[in-house]
Amino acid sequence: MRTDRQIIHMDQDAFFVSVEVRKNPELRGKPVIIGSLSDRGVVTSCSYEARKFGIHAAMPARMARMLCPHGVWVRGNMDEYSKASHEITEILKENVPLIEKASIDEHFIDMTGMDKHFGTLKYARELRVRVMKETALPISFGLSVNKTVSKMATNECKPNGELNIEKPVVQPFLNPLSIRKIPGLGEKSFIKLSDMGIRRIYELAQVHPEYMNSILGKNGIGLLQKAKGIDDSPIIPYHEQKSIGTQSTFKNDSIDLTSINHLLTAMVMDLAFELRQQHKQTACITVTIRYSTREDVTKQASIPYTALDAPLITKAKELFRQAYQKRLLIRLVGIRLSNLVNGFEQIDLYAGSEQQYSLCQAMDRIRRRFGPDAIKPASVINLDI
Structure with a gap:
């Protein structure tokens, strides 16, 4: 596995809300909440304006109404979201050598070796502009040496942003972040590590592998590797x-x-x-x-x-x-x-x-x-x- 990989992570900003805004521009800038208003309903997605009130996905609708009584509720349409997802995937497939569709609203792109022909960062920016122009949907990206760091970079620059984490600054970028931001870190592992006083990635990266294995098993070793900016997982081609x-x-x-x-x-x-x-x-x-x-x-x-x-x-x-x-x-x-x-x-x-x-x-x-x-x-x- 090459250590000088060039991995782009592209993620739509509040994807479902963005699709609704594209359909109804009057929703732009408002605290939009997608979900059911019934007593048993939950928040399924929300705009960044709504997140300022503490609203998040899977929150009970009743609580969301209390936190943001003036929120604009939209029932949502999965068919439209799926179609928009396919639009984006097709654009990316036509313009990159290797792509993995990680979820309905995010993609990993492997540009390793292509930097010899043109700058990967410049190309990622052009690709982002193209997606936004052709779909009228916002998108952010992170560029780094592997999937974990590029995804974390995207999460740090959203919404409507871009962030390039080159190899020499991977660890300085990761160190101050909360361990909660590590992809794949579940709630139980977060609580266990927090109870041990491990709350920042820098602290996690110092833990001995044998100790991590004793408290979290194989998953603990994987988290330790991610805390050190190590991730050899390959891009899984979309057509496969x-x-x-x-x-x-x-x-x-x-x-x-x-x-x-x-x-x-x-x-x-x-x-x-x-x-x-x-x-x-x-x-x-x-x-x-x-x-x-x-x-x-x-x-x-x-x-x-x-x-x-x-x-x-x-x-x-x-x-x-x-x-x-x-x-x-x-x-x-x-x-x-x-x-x-x-x-x-x-x-x-x-x-x-x-x-x-x-x-x-x-x-x-x-x-x-x-x-x-x-x-x-x-x-x-x-x-x-």
């Missing part, structure tokens, strides 16, 4: 984003559409659970059927980013109806979820269905405790096809 899928071959060829639809429900629920366990979202679903004649038919659809059961089940059944046109016996059905990005909580809280989100969370807790087969739809318990 992993997909997950499953298929079921029937004991006997079947035309029992009711049972097949029940099976599709169970298959989607299993895949969606796996997505949530990986903290990922999907933006593409594919359904395949194989007739008794061995002919395969595949139908695919792009969807708003989600990891919720309900919208995926609905789309899977719709694609199955489109695929099943010959009225022949079916031998196999398969489902694949692709175009995966990180961020289950980040996005599905914004999807407009607190009930669906809460149900999935409750079911996931039971599955994690008692196993993935602990909960199944009643319709598939005795399914035999």
